[in-house]
Amino acid sequence: MKTSIQVSIVGGSGALGSGLAYRLAKAGHSVAIGSRSSEKAAEAADALNRRLGGNKVTGMTNVEAAAQGEIVFLTVPFASHGATLEEIKEEVQGKIVVDVTVPLVPPRVARVTLPPNGSAAVTAQLVLGDGVRVVSAFHNVAATHLHDDEHEHECDVMVFGNDKAARDCILALSQEMGLKAWHGGAIDNSVMAESLTSVLIFINKNYGIDGAGIRITGRPNS
Numbered sequence: 001m002k003t004s005i006q007v008s009i010v011g012g013s014g015a016l017g018s019g020l021a022y023r024l025a026k027a028g029h030s031v032a033i034g035s036r037s038s039e040k041a042a043e044a045a046d047a048l049n050r051r052l053g054g055n056k057v058t059g060m061t062n063v064e065a066a067a068q069g070e071i072v073f074l075t076v077p078f079a080s081h082g083a084t085l086e087e088i089k090e091e092v093q094g095k096i097v098v099d100v101t102v103p104l105v106p107p108r109v110a111r112v113t114l115p116p117n118g119s120a121a122v123t124a125q126l127v128l129g130d131g132v133r134v135v136s137a138f139h140n141v142a143a144t145h146l147h148d149d150e151h152e153h154e155c156d157v158m159v160f161g162n163d164k165a166a167r168d169c170i171l172a173l174s175q176e177m178g179l180k181a182w183h184g185g186a187i188d189n190s191v192m193a194e195s196l197t198s199v200l201i202f203i204n205k206n207y208g209i210d211g212a213g214i215r216i217t218g219r220p221n222s
């Protein structure tokens, strides 16, 4: 991604969405934070602009953000995933939607629970239709790391989706955000990363870790 683009984050006022917004704006992109409340979105955008210095981040409603973004991230709790997809469906036609939703079912978030369609990402592709290139990624990246400027980021990103060019685009964005990303294959493979999040939550609790992650080994020689 050589030039600055307009990226939107539906549900961007939350922990993960604001972390992605921070990294994307820091990489030079314009970022719209979407929320159910335009006031809450504006507050979240102001907080990031104060931190970054500048005005790269703006706040608006989820539907406005979905309409504005060239690439639209979705970072909402699974309980609101289906309703939010329906809400933004029209605005995201023809675009890449990056679904970060993990199908967690509180309170048992450390146990893998999968939705009827197999995964959140497959559900998103079914709901949004073939006019939208759904990419799923960042499921295993803890929000705390995205907000952390002091330590090296040690969690790789796996990127899934049926369109390779769309995956390439998100790999490039990830790199700009300081994250190493890997093609993980078709959208059907997203179930693996979505499931792994519950395992990482279990590891966090069991070992007292703040944001366990994964790293792919066996990198090719450069």
Ligand SMILES: NC(=O)c1ccc[n+]([C@@H]2O[C@H](COP(=O)([O-])OP(=O)(O)OC[C@H]3O[C@@H](n4cnc5c(N)ncnc54)[C@H](OP(=O)(O)O)[C@@H]3O)[C@@H](O)[C@H]2O)c1
Residues within 6 Å of the ligand: 011, 012, 013, 014, 015, 016, 017, 034, 035, 036, 037, 040, 041, 074, 075, 076, 077, 078, 079, 080, 084, 100, 101, 102, 103, 104, 138, 139, 140, 141, 142, 143, 144, 197
């Ligand atoms: N946190 C992490 O470290 C992490 C890591 C990997 C993946 N994820 C996944 O990423 C997604 C977002 O995680 P998060 O921790 O950022 O979640 P969160 O803070 O609980 O929620 C994100 C945003 O979703 C919106 N939201 C909450 N309830 C909603 C509802 N009923 N309908 C519509 N919107 C609602 C809220 O925005 P408004 O109130 O402004 O509308 C909230 O700020 C989840 O699916 C999570 O599993 C999280």
